[in-house]
Amino acid sequence: MRMPCKYSGASCSSLFPPELVDQTIDHLHGDKATLKACSLVSRQWLNSTRHHLFRSTVIVGDSRHGFTGFLQFLATRPNIGLHIQELRLQGEVNLSSGRPQICKHEMDDLFTRMPKLQKLDLFGVRFGGCDGRCCGRPYCPKPRDFDQVTVVGGSDTDDFADTLDILRLFGDVLHFYVYEITWRTSDMPNLGVFGRRLQELGPPSQLQAHALAIGHSYTPCSSLFCEIMRFTKSVNTLTAIGAECAGWDHIEATGELMRDIGPSLLHFHLDVALTLMGDELPTDNQLRWRLLRLNTCPNLKSISVLLLLDDQPLIEESSEEERLYTCTNILDILSTVQDSTSMRNVTIKFAFEAEEEPPSQVLEDSMDWARLEEVLNGFANLETVKMVFTDGADVLEECTPLLLEKMHTFDERGLLAIKVLNDENLPISARV
Numbered sequence: 352m353r354m355p356c357k358y359s360g361a362s363c364s365s366l367f368p369p370e371l372v373d374q375t376i377d378h379l380h381g382d383k384a385t386l387k388a389c390s391l392v393s394r395q396w397l398n399s400t401r402h403h404l405f406r407s408t409v410i411v412g413d414s415r416h417g418f419t420g421f422l423q424f425l426a427t428r429p430n431i432g433l434h435i436q437e438l439r440l441q442g443e444v445n446l447s448s449g450r451p452q453i454c455k456h457e458m459d460d461l462f463t464r465m466p467k468l469q470k471l472d473l474f475g476v477r478f479g480g481c482d483g484r485c486c487g488r489p490y491c492p493k494p495r496d497f498d499q500v501t502v503v504g505g506s507d508t509d510d511f512a513d514t515l516d517i518l519r520l521f522g523d524v525l526h527f528y529v530y531e532i533t534w535r536t537s538d539m540p541n542l543g544v545f546g547r548r549l550q551e552l553g554p555p556s557q558l559q560a561h562a563l564a565i566g567h568s569y570t571p572c573s574s575l576f577c578e579i580m581r582f583t584k585s586v587n588t589l590t591a592i593g594a595e596c597a598g599w600d601h602i603e604a605t606g607e608l609m610r611d612i613g614p615s616l617l618h619f620h621l622d623v624a625l626t627l628m629g630d631e632l633p634t635d636n637q638l639r640w641r642l643l644r645l646n647t648c649p650n651l652k653s654i655s656v657l658l659l660l661d662d663q664p665l666i667e668e669s670s671e672e673e674r675l676y677t678c679t680n681i682l683d684i685l686s687t688v689q690d691s692t693s694m695r696n697v698t699i700k701f702a703f704e705a706e707e708e709p710p711s712q713v714l715e716d717s718m719d720w721a722r723l724e725e726v727l728n729g730f731a732n733l734e735t736v737k738m739v740f741t742d743g744a745d746v747l748e749e750c751t752p753l754l755l756e757k758m759h760t761f762d763e764r765g766l767l768a769i770k771v772l773n774d775e776n777l778p779i780s781a782r783v
């Protein structure tokens with residue numbers, strides 16, 4: 352007798368209910384090789400696997416063609432874009448005009464073809480403006496909302512107007528991490544000229560970020576980007592800022608933005624290691640940190656600061672003032688809000704660059720423990736003091752006995768937490 356051939360060929364997949372196929376394929380979500388094999392089984396399996404294969408997509412561009420190939424691919428296969436929820440456009444990490452570029456029209460096209468896109472990572476991409484193909488093409492940006500946008504982008508030949516046009520594409524962004532953004536500033540000799548250009552072109556006022564990370568670049572753009580943000584709706588929506596400031600102009604610009612945000616700001620993280628490096632010992636230290644204008648944020652609930660400690664001051668013959676220099680500056684920052692009743696959480700992140708001394712020795716000698724206690728005691732409603740080690744569990748273990756000894760009053764009150772750095776602490780989040 353001839354057996355019916357129902358266990359072979361294309362009819363096989365139709366034996367399984369679609370929910371079962373979906374569940375099985377869901378289990379394979381991290382296994383791209385198996386997903387690819389499954390996608391060849393049948394049309395039904397193809398749709399289910401595509402959801403996982405394209406959900407998070409990385410496209411590497413090159414300086415000659417940018418991302419044109421990817422755009423053409425999406426145009427000819429419109430179903431693919433529907434699955435993409437996370438997209439990373441990747442180019443050159445180092446700032447150069449060799450970064451692949453994308454124009455405002457291309458970016459707008461991408462957003463239209465990916466209606467479910469929630470997370471966008473522009474990593475080493477230029478905003479170099481349009482080429483001949485865009486000639487006469489209208490630009491009517493429809494701002495898109497995102498869960499997260501990360502930017503390491505631009506170049507020092509990119510036009511400011513093109514950079515602004517890219518920023519006009521973003522609407523409500525929960526996490527806006529601008530680690531680097533660069534454009535040509537040689538035609539903007541001072542803040543006055545920049546301000547006039549910004550008003551002439553029109554700021555990207557529609558942008559409303561909720562948590563903002565501002566990294567530094569060795570150009571005036573980091574400070575100028577803070578200035579741009581002051582003219583967006585973000586001043587009404589930002590609750591968290593993380594700033595890595597490499598110079599006093601950036602610190603001042605961050606302060607102006609914080610003043611405009613004022614009562615809405617709840618969380619602030621600051622890394623001024625690059626500013627303090629090579630800094631002269633000033634006489635008016637406490638005064639100069641008022642530039643950050645922390646005192647204009649009356650509802651600040653948590654503050655986190657990074658201390659980069661090295662053993663140079665211990666090796667050389669140095670005065671106590673020099674030895675405690677980093678710590679003094681950090682405490683001076685905290686002391687600008689010392690009478691805050693809103694402050695609940697203070698986090699101090701320790702990073703070590705010690706060559707000869709063990710981290711615990713460097714920590715013991717570089718900290719003004721008595722003043723740290725005094726400054727922290729100024730916060731009447733403090734709930735946690737978190738000490739975070741960025742160099743891993745070994746350093747934490749080595750330094751813990753010292754911290755328990757020096758911070759015993761906070762430990763006894765149940766306020767002290769000692770942790771290693773993890774994803775929870777970085778980057779700054781609107782969900783803190």
Ligand SMILES: [Zn+2]
Binds near residue numbers: 455457481485
């Ligand atoms: Zn264009």
